[in-house]
Amino acid sequence: MSKRRLLIVCPDASGLALLTSMLKSLGHDIDEVPNDRAALRLIEREPVDLVLACVDPGDSDCLELLTYLRRKHPGSAAVLMFPRLHPERSKEAIRQGAAAVLRYPAPAAELRAAVLQALEMAPSRRPSPAPTDDDRPALAAEPATPTPVDEPRPAPLPPAPPASREPAPIGTDPALRQILGLANTLASSSAAVLLQGEPGTGKSELARRLHQGANADGRPFVAIHAAEFGDVAGLDDPSAPRRDPGQEWQACLARAAGGTLYIKEVGALGAALQTQLLREIQLQDMEAASGRNGSERRPARLVLSTSEDLASLVEQGRFRQDLFHRINSVCLTAPPLRRRGDDVELLAEHFRARFAREFDRPVVGFTRDALDVLRRHDWPGNVRELQGVVQRAVVLCHGPRITATHLGPILNPHRGARSARANASRPHLALAVRPLKEALEEPEKQIIIQALQALNWNRQETARMLDINRTTLYKKMKKYGLLVDEPMWVD
Template identity: 30%
Template sequence: MTTHTALIVDDEPDIRDLLEITLTRMGIKTFTAPDLTGALQVLENQSPQLCLTDMNLPDGNGIELVQWIQQHSPATPVAVITAYGCMETAIESLKAGAFDFVSKPVELSRLRELVNSALKLASPEPHAENTQDEPGLLLGTSQQIKTLRNQTRKLARSQAPVFINGESGSGKELVARMIHLQGPRSDGPFVAVNCGAIPSELMESEFFGHKKGSFTGATDNKDGLFRSANGGTLFLDEIADLPLPMQVKLLRAIQEKAVRPVGETKEAPVDIRLLSATHKNLAALVQEGTFRQDLFYRINVIELAVPPLRERTGDIPLLARRILERIAREYECDTATLTRDALERLQEHDFPGNVRELENILERAFTLCDSEQISAADLHLGNSLESRPQSTAAGSHSTLVPDGDIDLEDYLESIERQAIEKALEATRWNKTAAAKRLGISFRAMRYRLKKLGME
């Protein structure tokens, strides 16, 4: 069995001994150095799989060592030991390329977690020239998407918080998932949450959990998002939507690496990789005072930009083909292809909604098109609202919409269900004839039957 090796750099003999004993008990062979010069001498002759270095060294600092290793041995993760409470120093080390940091006095349980995570990176990296990463989530052959894949691969090797910036629908969650899958936490959970979708009065319970009976409706103990992501990655989408009081609590949880569930008196430690995203200009919100500056600097250690679809139109043919294959698979239909004029029309479109808009356009075209080929006209990318018949718009609203509050989605589904049932009964459950009676394609009928659970 291969023995892992680690370099320990600290000018305090007691700390060096403590770290050496801890790592030796984990089955790791150690090399030690009291300063930056000694560390560089060891690195000339050895290739350790992990480096632990104190920030303050007699002849330099830990960041200099991080930068040297980044340049000469980028596959070696470096963890920096910082003074308690020196969050600015810790963030500086992460920006320089450190894998992670641990504060003095060193908690041995936290140290062991860090070391185990770092050693998982000893496995070979995917080949840098591969256009398809193993999980195959970031599709495309454009230079923008190749650059993005390379960036996610590099960031996956760190534990630094990453802020993913991009327009709505551009694939920020996919990027977060790629960082998770390619990193040492890939065996752990990936928990994604849209911060804007949680009512403010439930946020603390949703994030940190609660104790049974701590408030009305708390009928059971609840872990919360942080503890659910323990050992893995927590992705906070639309983080700009968090109210200020929750931002304070989130900052504390990140800095202390612990959460206190509602109704509990003790904090529970959590070990997570934090990724966050928003389509808003977070720096501008900091200037306006609606987003805390200290939280901004804590989550924005490394910023990653996701390009909008209009800047990589060359990827549209591949994306469209994969989307149509997925839709056909989901609804158990033969797949459809795009004609040349349809592809050209898509590549001319501005896509304010990015990949999500492309998915919606293709799903609509797939269900409404009668043939196996989708033309430009089937995409309905013109002034579709203006071209729709308006004859029933004025007179029929009062008879169609019931009085009082309604759930519009449920109401429209019930109307659709009734219409399909009547058409099927009238045609003795002949789906082809029922589709013709309803004025839709057979594929559209199959799609609606599946969607409404009427098969």
């Protein structure tokens, strides 16, 4: 991916050096100027992708550079930094188009997250060269000729289409970047790909990236949860129409013809559809081996995901062994958030900036206590859980910064200590033996409760967060006794 061009405006030489050092790791070209006048001269010579400006909110003309950018260079993003809090000026800057307003000096992670978010919303101003065969996997989503609508892209990571509801895989964790690099390499291939990972780790976004790289000309992307085939969705409603899984399978292939068919939780497919899937993969392999280019038909590229251990399902007789070996040969595993270190802080800032803009809230960051709470949490719901927690916090926050209180009881930093002390005082409870099935179900119940609390008991959003359909969520809530006050809950 080509570099973006950043311009830092700061009257203090040491401040310029500090901000440049914080952003250097993003890998973009950085120019430095001491004032607005120098910035205007540089931008007129060559427009930039993003301007990071340190301004005094007490000056009446502190937003002049922002006004100029909106009028003359609307494609350039702007991030402002104030040396002191000024909620009114921050609101005005956001209304005038600033991507974010930060306190100067800001923590490096907070600054980088704001810049990544701003670049995601700003189109690249540099023309993409015609890709060579060697470059094509990395550049497949950057056509050489401009498209009518520029796609928003997180930087410095590979481009992604904006339509996914799955949280974008933003971060600097080496394991994540390795997976994204492999996804770029596989994008130009037609081979079936299996995506593994816990719920909420970004598998759907990876699927869309694979699709965009291989189908940058707007071919269809069809996503369906494996449990939605057949009459699964009608189990709780006897009046719901029954469906033929085979017909639905063929309909999905037809809708995705020439594009990508993404099947979530492939382990939930019934035996008949597992056979259909295996036949389709074998047919595509035979067509590729014979050199046929799909003139007789337009096959859909198959991308499959799972949060289960498919090898275990094979041992239990619930998944075909031959199908498992066929799809497991090309596999990407999304890392869980708890293993991604500083990405928690980076993603939290990304979501904070996004929801502050969406809800028009003057929230410019997190307090240190709040960040400590975020770092300590183990995130069983992964990035999707973090997204829901930050969204809730932005809505509840009426000040400039999110505090630990806004993060809710599920992230209470004292809860674990209280539980440990309680168990220590009652060792007979800590050693109590429960049936294995009940013990294994407890983590699932807690994950569901945490997700429901984070999303104000909205079942539709909770199902999306947990990457299951609403019927499955309803069954599990009923199983765990969470439907007592059902009429009061909002979908």
